[in-house]
Amino acid sequence: MTATMTAVLNDGLPAEVRALLDSTDGAAFEQALDSMVRQREQHLxxxxxxxxxxxxxxxxxxxSDLANEGVPESMTDARNYLAEVLDMSSKAAHRSLDFVDRMRPEAEALSANAVAVLDFNSSETDPAAVLARQAQVFxxxxxxxxxxxxxxxxxxxxxxxxxKKVVSFIESVESSLLELVRLTGALAGREAPVEVAKVASQDEVDRLLSEFGF
Amino acid sequence: MKILVVDDFSTMRRIVRNLLVELGFSNPLIQEADDGNAALTMLKANAFDMVVTDWNMPNMTGIELLQAIRAEPKLKGLPVLMVTAENNREQIIAAAQAGVNGYIVKPFTAITLKEKLDKIFERLAASGASA
Known part of the structure; x- marks a missing residue:
């Protein structure tokens, strides 16, 4: 590469990089490069x-916003709120199924009684038989x-x-982010805390974030 | 006929039980498990005639349960009907490859359940007759 070409290329570079390229001291070059990379990692x-x-x-x-809006029990986070939604909808479904369990035998009994009346009296005009027929249809x-x-x-x-999928998505995003913080923290020269396989509890999350000063 | 209903949602277990009873199966002979692990333990301990399982469950999913059943010499011939919200092609193919006997996509009707059960029993009778 000619001196002119190097000069042209160097023109577009920041002063620090130009100084680095011009440097003849190998150790100083390495050191400066390391410090630039570390700076970038720190930002990330x-x-x-x-x-x-x-x-x-x-x-x-x-x-807590939802809790303030009048949701009866105090909830610590969105995951609990979603679990509460699941629980409430399950209770409602079970109550409907209870109702079905209660009413089905009633309907069967009414139908059987109507048949018994019609066996005894199948008149087309007698009010009892007409009512029995209607009861059977009902x-x-x-x-x-x-x-x-x-x-x-x-x-x-x-x-x-x-x-449930939303809950597990929130959890996975949260733990991936925390894992990134942990790894990036280690790269940035801080000591990596012990790996947390699944950061589930509020305390664990708070502890890990505060270990890195967030 | 002893049937094991496997689903992590108690509502769904109750609905499937309700439908099976409506189709004429005996209520006391229907048992329930809330995930694949619990189901496998029950299947190993007691003889069942059929399994109706969900796909998405914690600990052991329905497809893992199906694979475990097919891998166990004592259980491998057990009919397995999958009742699931999973309706993508890959999953249906995976279930077929793992040896599922029937596949129902939720929500379903009693008529669909009856059709699939009838088909399972027809095929079993045919394979039993030819054996």
């Missing part, structure tokens, strides 16, 4: 830490409706599965 590390802290804070705040419609009601409750399970 800080950005990740802030991101992790923000996410963690948002997850916690969402829970009992059969009820039995069908109750079956539909059972099936409709399966939406609780489908909605619940989606809620």
């Amino acid at each position: 590390f800080r950005a990740l830490g802030v991101l992790a802290r923000d996410l963690h804070g948002a997850v916690c705040r969402l829970g 009992a059969n419609a009820c039995a069908e409706g109750l079956n539909d009601m059972v099936l409709v409750q399966s939406w609780q399970d489908l909605a619940g599965q989606r809620v």
